[in-house]
Amino acid sequence: MAQPPTIGLILAGGLARRMGGGDKALNQLAGRPILAHVIDRLQGQCDDLLLNANGDPTRLAGFGLPVVADTVPDFAGPLAGVLAGLDWIAAHRPQIDWLLSVAADTPFIPRDLASRLHQARAAAGTPLACAASGGRQHHAIGLWPLGLRQDLRRALAAGERKLGLWTEAHGVAVAEWPTEPIDPFFNVNTLEDLAEAERLAADSA
Numbered sequence: 001m002a003q004p005p006t007i008g009l010i011l012a013g014g015l016a017r018r019m020g021g022g023d024k025a026l027n028q029l030a031g032r033p034i035l036a037h038v039i040d041r042l043q044g045q046c047d048d049l050l051l052n053a054n055g056d057p058t059r060l061a062g063f064g065l066p067v068v069a070d071t072v073p074d075f076a077g078p079l080a081g082v083l084a085g086l087d088w089i090a091a092h093r094p095q096i097d098w099l100l101s102v103a104a105d106t107p108f109i110p111r112d113l114a115s116r117l118h119q120a121r122a123a124a125g126t127p128l129a130c131a132a133s134g135g136r137q138h139h140a141i142g143l144w145p146l147g148l149r150q151d152l153r154r155a156l157a158a159g160e161r162k163l164g165l166w167t168e169a170h171g172v173a174v175a176e177w178p179t180e181p182i183d184p185f186f187n188v189n190t191l192e193d194l195a196e197a198e199r200l201a202a203d204s205a
């Protein structure tokens with residue numbers, strides 16, 4: 001199956017409370033920001049990349065990507081970031097129907113993420129797809145169709161904040177990855193996670 005055109009969105013709009021606040025994706029991993037590792041792994045899978053981040057966008061200017069902020073106030077979570085990405089597509093690339101979201105703190109995301117999620121979605125006949133590993137679904141790492149943009153806006157306005165509940169209501173396919181030799185969806189939430197990521201990066205170098 002040929003992969004349809006897809007925009008990649010890196011979700012970096014969180015508050016990083018467990019790391020003392022700030023942009024955890026700017027922490028150094030193997031000599032580069034975590035975000036740089038995510039960008040490297042997404043490039044080539046997507047037609048364009050976006051960053052979802054709130055606050056002053058100039059702090060991320062060095063990455064050379066458009067920065068889209070949440071349009072829903074009060075840090076409404078990753079669903080708000082997905083809506084911001086879908087709104088950007090509607091405004092700038094309306095001929096593209098798909099958004100692929102990943103978390104900014106997942107430096108080892110697989111290089112076949114987009115293709116496998118599209119395959120899972122097409123095989124299941126669902127409008128949505130998400131990644132899984134170790135028997136756990138990663139709802140923030142998934143495919144989102146432009147056609148559900150207004151439904152997502154209404155859900156957020158009504159107070160919905162849980163990705164899993166919203167995706168399951170519409171139908172979501174799941175693509176599973178092995179966790180050996182490394183869980184490709186390992187995410188850096190704490191300083192201890194960052195130390196573990198350094199070890200994993202060294203082992204896989």
